Amino acid sequence: MFLPVRGHNRGHDSGRGDGDSGDAGGGDAGGGAGRRSRALKAVGLGLAGVLALGVAAAGLAYWHLNQNIKGVDINSALGDDRPPRADTAPSAGTATLPSGALNILVLGSDSRSGDQNKRLGGGDSEGARSDTAMIVHIDAGRTSATVVSIPRDTLVTRPSCPLDSGGSTAEAHYTMFNSAYSVGGPVCAVKTVETLTGIRMDHYVEIDFSGFAKLVDAMGGVTVTTEQDIDDDKSHLHLKAGTHHLKGTEALALARTRYGVGDGSDLGRIGLQQTLVKALLEEISDSGLLDDPAGLYRVADAVTGSLTTDTGLDSLGELTTLGQSLRGLSAQNVETVTMPVVTAPWNPNRVVAKEPDADDLWTSLR
Template sequence: MLGCILMLTGAGAGWMYWQLNDNIQSVDIDNALGDDRPERAAAVSTPSPTASSSDEATPSPSPYPSVSALPAGALNILVLGSDSRSGERNSELGGGNSSGARSDTAMIVHLDSDRTEATVVSIPRDTLVTRPSCPTSSGGSTAVAYNAMFNSAYSVGGPVCAIKTVEQLTDVRMDHYIEIDFAGFADLVDTLGGVTVTTEEDIDDDKSQLHLDAGTHHLDGTEALALARTRHGIGDGSDLGRIGLQQQLIKAMLEEATASDLLTSPTRLYEVADAVTGSLTTDTGLDSLGELMGLADALSGISADDLTTVTMPVVTAPYDANRVVADEPEASELWASLR
């Protein structure tokens, strides 16, 4: 009887693992962009541990996937928040239907080589850039566009064009890509048990449907998403105010993940995977639970105090008061520091 129970448990876990793996959408960035890209950071090889005699016993079967370690060395991961209204829940959370999809949030997550510190660099979506020619799904390519809004790259060419635009802007190789939609972000926060943030001013934004008095609040997923999208109810109403709130949320989420042992517990990671994998798009190097758990393992030694958040230095565009451009030489110095 015990053997039957263990067999059924293993089969159920195996089916769940397959189902969650199947939920993750992926894009083969390396194949799409080829070799015309910035160089990868030099990997540092580490020796494999030698098993001792006490380790030679056959381990007990685990229902969880084995962790696929990420390559040693510094890593740069482009994280995009999509404002797609595809699907009933995304439409509801986004406040109605909207055509197409844009990169509502863009962050480069830089992990240092020893995985003890991380830097998150936000790129304002209203930044005017030279959008490069990008490959299309039909085998053609888009035209180069000058003074194009940064977030238009995703609109015209999806993740591939977004990454190519970031790499041209920064001359920094993006080793991985993660995209999450409205529903996935809200579900992630709910699975963490909510997040605690402190706002320094009242927020009254009908467009994001968020109304908060200044002070400390514990937000559920829907409220946290509204905070991440808020810009009309704070500061001058620009995207820069919203970026400050998003960076505050990232630190709050890392604090919750650390407090709940999320990054070191296979059980908790499975709960998160079950909640968000259907809302994730990654590059092919992160499109399995084992690889995503490898990323969690790389992040497990980093606390909120070890996380630095910055925004790409920008100034108002001289020819459009509603847009910004990179502030040089400060922006180039930032990218050089990541390289």
């Protein structure tokens, strides 16, 4: 900002008396200094006001996003009767960021809460199921990862789980994997996965239909390539084989499609979900989203209202730290696999773990 300053040409004042010259020069200099002082104060106050508003807006935005996240205290609910923790200590040279191995249970729930979830396929009844389940194992150093999908139709032993209302659920054998979430929520889902795998889940993340669709839209869509035509009236998805740029509702439909691909089982849908996960990771990397504050806020605002985590991730600060620790993880270094299963001998619509293959997989991730 430029302030007007009145100048004096002293080279042409020799014919004036000292008094005239002094009065004129002294008066103008004093007035100019006063005006400059007042103008600078006004500028300073203006900048202070803008800064205060900016800090207030940032604080309000941070509070808003923090309030959106729902946290579940899984550690307190399950206590110490769990597999040992992975090593999450910082490595040399990265004192502020953890770099140890990490296991995260990620669930996509078909929550019926809210009109948008109902419109997107959550149904009309109350409650929710774990529509998608993935164990994300991040290797030490956090530059590579393995994503293991668990078919929701897998028959498992569901352990006794504590309930918020007090008491606990009964242990159940050869019951569907996604029943754990239905009867005992996130706590029972985590305990069932730990019982199945012998691996401690360090964190838990759950997103519903609405949140997933909003996430994809906030990222500007996602580009995927399908190897066959998809014609599924139940998920309302109709795509020719090839490359497509999908909006949020279309990406959600792809993640839910099962009757339009393969044999119509959950295994065919898992293949599409894994393709979608890799595509999302590539989109994040190619768009430079992690270095775009405005873009990150847009995505966070879209997702946090539909997000449930364990209490170790239920704040923006904790989520940000996790995200920063994963900056070296690229889509090319993420392997997607499915838990080895075979058709249950007594039920062609259900699967059971294929041994010893499944146990070998869990051992490799411990």
